[in-house]
Amino acid sequence: MSPRTGANGVQLKKFECVLCDMFSTSPSSDVICRRALDELTPRFHRLPPELCPREKQSLVDRARERWEGRGLEPGRPDGPVVVDGRPSPWPFDPATSLPQCGCVRGGGGAVGNVRSAERAWRKEAQLANLIRCVLALVPEGVRGVSSDSPRAFRIVDFAGGTGHLAVPLALLLPDCEVVCVDLKKRSLDLMHSRVDGMVVSESVVDHKVHCQSSTLRKSKRIPNLHSYHGTIQSYESDFDIGVSLHACGEASDWVLRKCLERRASWVVCSCCCGKLRRDASNPYVFQSTGANEKQVTYPQSKTFASLGGCDNKVHTITAEDFDEVAKVSDYSQLGDIRLPKNACRRAAKSLVEWDRLLFTKEATQQLEDATAILAKMDPWEASCKNDILIGWLSLDTNPFGNAKPVSDPSCDNDFQIALDHLFGDQSSPGKTGRDQNDWTAKEAHEIESQIDEWVRGNREDYDAILRFPTRMGSRLRKLIHYTAEIKGLRHWGEGKKESDKTVLVSNRRI
Incomplete structure (x- = not known):
């Protein structure tokens, strides 16, 4: 079975596949379900006003x-x-x-x-x-x-x-x-x-x-x-x-x-x-x-546990699915908090909080004036864990x-950003899809410039291979694969151990 890719051809991580299934019309589909989008998309509110x-x-x-x-x-x-x-x-x-x-x-x-x-x-x-x-x-x-x-x-x-x-x-x-x-x-x-x-x-x-x-x-x-x-x-x-x-x-x-x-x-x-x-x-x-003494079962809300999808199909968000989302929600990169980088992980965290909010709404549905909101700390940089219920x-x-x-x-x-990465323009009609959920614009520019410079220097040598250094990390290797793909160049990975893994790019066109 070939790896699943997002809207821009980038291979999806396991938790991203779970997110994609949560919001699609059926498992493994790349068509977004509007009902899922309406019910599961976290909606944030401003904090209550300060005392004067x-x-x-x-x-x-x-x-x-x-x-x-x-x-x-x-x-x-x-x-x-x-x-x-x-x-x-x-x-x-x-x-x-x-x-x-x-x-x-x-x-x-x-x-x-x-x-x-x-x-x-x-x-x-x-x-x-x-x-x-x-x-x-x-x-x-x-x-x-x-x-x-x-x-x-x-x-x-x-x-x-x-x-x-x-x-x-x-x-x-x-x-x-x-x-x-x-x-x-x-x-x-x-x-x-x-x-x-x-x-x-x-x-x-x-x-x-x-x-x-x-x-x-x-x-x-x-x-x-x-x-x-x-x-x-x-x-x-x-x-x-x-x-x-x-x-x-x-x-x-x-x-x-x-x-x-x-x-x-x-x-x-x-x-x-x-x-x-x-x-x-x-x-x-x-x-x-x-x-x-783990006693709480996840997901907690009925909305998350069983979502009625499009075309009368029912999505079941299993405990295994929730495990994947929860695992990546422990986001701790404070310097990225206002950048596109790692937006999918922060989106996963907000989904965990949204499940909690929906649970409280379901528990208080008989109380007419009961209200629950999700907000963020001001400023966001106070903590990576800045969501407040x-x-x-x-x-x-x-x-x-x-x-x-x-x-x-x-x-x-x-x-x-996460939805654009998974579904492209259909997640936000009229907007241009974004692909920088895992890297910054500066990093993308540096990798693109490095590949362009190498291609210009080896324009006539179709057997030339650009070998990137090892120990770059999976995030930058993913960026190299993505950049080579959109330029129509052949690319592949080498190495089994993490310390030996690298990416190679060929001058031969796909």
Whole structure:
């Protein structure tokens, strides 16, 4: 069986074949299915609006009274607060003077204790994006006024580790209860150590509060901050907003399930999609306990699991198919994030998130006002894992106020490049197909120039062969094959071991 090729004659990788089957009228077809395109294409929206400067200042002024009353020292970042012209985002900026225990940069009790300025800026940007979403979901009255309700407004940071997100949220929202849930006791001990200036051991009972679980601890210096030692599934208390930043593998899916179970809003930014494969360990559990309790079946949504295609044919997206998509979704090339290069891999990641979004929509279809959106961090460079799922169940908790979520077409480019690569112009009528999903324009120009120069120098020698160096990598070898093909030159590969593989181009025409 000959290898499958895309719209431009480039041989498709295994996961690209899966994507092609997902969106085609039938397996191995190169005709796009419009229904699949409508139902499976990820649609991004803009993040909820930030608090205005006046609202931010009012929030900080009110919280600062509590900070000073508890003797919480303002943060003194160890290193520059501007990286490549990018200042620390609110609330990690110098003007806010967040207490040291809630800062990311430097030592001296900072919850992050991150020394690298570049890494610290990225972490601050990630946290700032999630804080922005959470504050938009918190009702205005809760942000500014103490509540007389039987239970405080509760935000749960699942897989919260050492409290990178939970601590600043608790500092900014002193009238809200913030619970940091994690399976690693050591991580929670570190959070309490940095906040309270002491290591909390199992023998310390003074700071425990009444709960269904004996593993809930209360911070001494930030009394609205708690930690819960246990699995996401075992947390049984009610809450209003569930949040998680880069919870590994299926942990993000358990966060969504827990929020749906408790009828809470959610802000979920996932990580380690490759760990969703059936043959991979569940890292959230495995790294903490050595066990592998993979319990979620993928794909999760009915739309993905069985898509009614064109001509009454039914596509079945199997677990094996999803494994291929999930495996390549662990995209980590930050420098390519706004380039066509590797667009198919980023498109695969967005499909994993879209399956999650469709799952939440199917689970809340009986709730008329339930809404779920997919957005990206601002800026995208905050992380390669920059997709954020945001959901709410009533109009009262709409983070956009009385408005509807605003679509964000700037996030559609990767998926369109991937479709053009697979199907050509039929994926976007009137647009020119693009083929640079795996390489940059500069790389394509360099390879083309090298081949053109060699052809001019060997115009009369039909037996001449251009041998490219070994160790160029599969991506550039693929580019050489593609360039030679469109120029009508013969080309083939040599070498079995990766270190020996190369591409040869002949002056003879095809």
